[in-house]
Structure formats: structure tokens, C-alpha cells
Amino acid sequence: xxxxxxxxxxxxxxxxxxxxxxxxxxxxxxxxxxxxxxxxxxxxxxxxxxxxxxxxxxxxxxxxxxxxxxxxxxxxxxxxxxxxxxxxxxxxxxxxxxxxxxxxxxxxxxxxxxxxxxxxxxxxxxxxxxxxxxxxxxxxxxxxxxxxxxxxxxxxxxxxxxxxxxxxxxxxxxxxxxxxxxxxxxxxxxxxxxxxxxxxxxxxxxxxxxxxxxxxxxxxxxxxxxxxxxxxxxxxxxxxxxxxxxxxxxxxxxxxxxxxx
Numbered sequence: 137x138x139x140x141x142x143x144x145x146x147x148x149x150x151x152x153x154x155x156x157x158x159x160x161x162x163x164x165x166x167x168x169x170x171x172x173x174x175x176x177x178x179x180x181x182x183x184x185x186x187x188x189x190x191x192x193x194x195x196x197x198x199x200x201x202x203x204x205x206x207x208x209x210x211x212x213x214x215x216x217x218x219x220x221x222x223x224x225x226x227x228x229x230x231x232x233x234x235x236x237x238x239x240x241x242x243x244x245x246x247x248x249x250x251x252x253x254x255x256x257x258x259x260x261x262x263x264x265x266x267x268x269x270x271x272x273x274x275x276x277x278x279x280x281x282x283x284x285x286x287x288x289x290x291x292x293x294x295x296x297x298x299x300x301x302x303x304x305x306x307x308x309x310x311x312x313x314x315x316x317x318x319x320x321x322x323x324x325x326x327x328x329x330x331x332x333x334x335x336x337x338x339x340x341x342x343x344x345x346x347x348x349x350x351x352x353x354x355x356x357x358x359x360x361x362x363x364x365x366x367x368x369x370x371x372x373x374x375x376x377x378x379x380x381x382x383x384x385x386x387x388x389x390x391x392x393x394x395x396x397x
Contacts, residue, residue, distance in 0.1 A: 154252055154277060158248055158350050161348070162370055163349075163370055167343050169345075170347070177315055180358055181313065183305070183306060184306060190304050191304070192302040195226060196227075196228055196300045196330055198328055198329070199220065199296050200222065200223075201291075201293060202293060203292070205384065208296070208380045211377060217243070219287065220240070221238070221287050221293060223260060224236065224237045225237070229331075232256060232258035234257045235257075238281075238284055240252075240280070248350075296328070297323060299324075299335070300320075300333050302319050303318050303319075305317075313350070314349075315349050317347050318375075321339055322334060323376075336383055338375055346373065
């Protein structure tokens with residue numbers, strides 16, 4: 137059986153945490169607001185290990201959907217429960233032994249549950265392209281893999297979109313609170329793979345960032361007060377939902393009907 141928590145040579149990035157359960161709030165902010173907030177947040181949180189001193193790192197994703205995009209179309213209707221599947225990596229270009237994550241993300245009544253398994257890129261390709269399902273040593277990894285396998289089979293899911301973005305991240309000591317700033321969010325619905333990292337911009341201006349606050353509980357007072365001071369209010373936003381609206385439905389880049397997915 138295959139144990140895929142860590143492989144020599146991999147850089148550890150959330151490798152040993154297969155399950156996340158938290159609330160997420162999203163904000164569209166300007167570069168100036170981002171810079172001011174980073175300065176303030178740095179007094180309360182520490183840098184993510186991959187974002188030391190505010191250095192961005194890049195996240196690459198392939199989102200899976202049906203042939204007619206029914207998964208994202210259902211999400212746009214804002215049901216009580218929804219889920220999505222993506223293949224994620226922090227590495228480019230990829231090699232066969234590079235670390236990737238298969239993630240199933242569920243949302244029920246506002247709370248996010250994310251479950252992931254760690255694979256090599258070769259194993260992920262063998263599974264997604266040929267149906268060769270990996271077997272893990274731990275019960276929880278096999279359970280998550282079974283959920284992913286069920287999702288793919290019931291939806292007949294295939295690659296629906298490539299999305300990449302640069303991220304700056306901060307976290308509390310316990311990781312109960314995370315704040316991320318995403319920039320250069322690019323989408324591609326042709327050549328949906330990890331061979332290129334280009335695409336169409338999702339946000340209407342290079343001056344804009346997507347800030348996400350991810351918390352297991354209520355926001356700490358210092359953060360709630362700062363957001364109120366800046367008159368920042370969370371809004372529904374999904375990178376994949378926004379891309380679907382703009383490029384697949386023909387919506388305007390300046391249309392701020394933003395979908396939470």
C-alpha cells in the first residue's frame with residue numbers, strides 16, 4: 137500500500153492535515169487596502185511558512201465539472217449544500233514525483249469542510265486519466281479517496297477549468313485563523329492541465345485583491361474592529377464561479393455579481 141503523507145524532497149505545505157473545517161469570508165480590496173491590512177495583521181498573526189515576510193507563492197488548480205458545467209451552475213443557485221472537486225499543486229513545472237492534492241470541498245449552511253489526499257503527480261494522472269485508484273495506509277485517507285471517487289463517478293466529472301493565483305498568507309499560531317490575499321487570478325478553460333500557467337484575468341483590475349478570512353470560530357475583536365473601520369463587508373465570491381460567469385456565460389468583467397462556491 138502507498139503511504140503519501142510525505143516524500144523526501146517534498147516541501148511540506150499542509151501535507152499532514154487532511155481535513156479542514158471552518159468558516160470563510162471574502163472581500164474585494166484595493167492594493168492600498170491590502171498593504172495597510174498586511175501591516176496591521178502582521179502585528180497579530182505570523183506569516184505562512186510559504187509566505188515569509190509577505191512573499192507570495194503560487195497556487196495552481198484544476199476544477200472538475202460535468203460536460204455541461206452542472207456543478208458550478210448548481211452552486212450559483214446557492215443551495216444549502218454544495219461541493220466541488222479540484223486538483224491542486226504549489227509546484228510549477230510539475231514532475232512525476234511532485235506533490236499534488238486531490239481535494240473535495242463541501243459547504244453546508246455556511247460552514248466549509250475540505251478533505252484532501254496527498255499524491256504524486258504521476259499517481260494523480262494515473263487515477264484521473266486511467267482510473268487507477270491509489271490505496272493508502274490510513275483509514276481516513278482511504279475514506280476521503282472513496283468520497284472523491286464517488287464524486288467523480290456520479291458526476292462523470294472531467295477537467296472544467298484551470299485557475300492559478302499568487303497568494304500572501306498569514307495565520308495564527310494554532311492555524312485556527314488564516315487570512316490570505318490572492319492576486320493575479322487567472323482562468324483558462326482550454327488546455328486544462330498544468331503544462332502552462334497563463335490565462336484570462338478574473339478580477340477587473342490589477343489593483344484588486346481577493347482577501348479571504350478563514351476561521352474556525354468568530355473573528356477576533358481586533359480583526360472585526362479593523363474591518364469595520366475600513367468599511368469592508370464580506371461578499372459572495374468564487375474564483376471558478378466568477379470565471380464561469382465572465383468567460384463561459386459572456387458576462388462583463390466589470391459585473392460584480394459574484395458567486396460564492
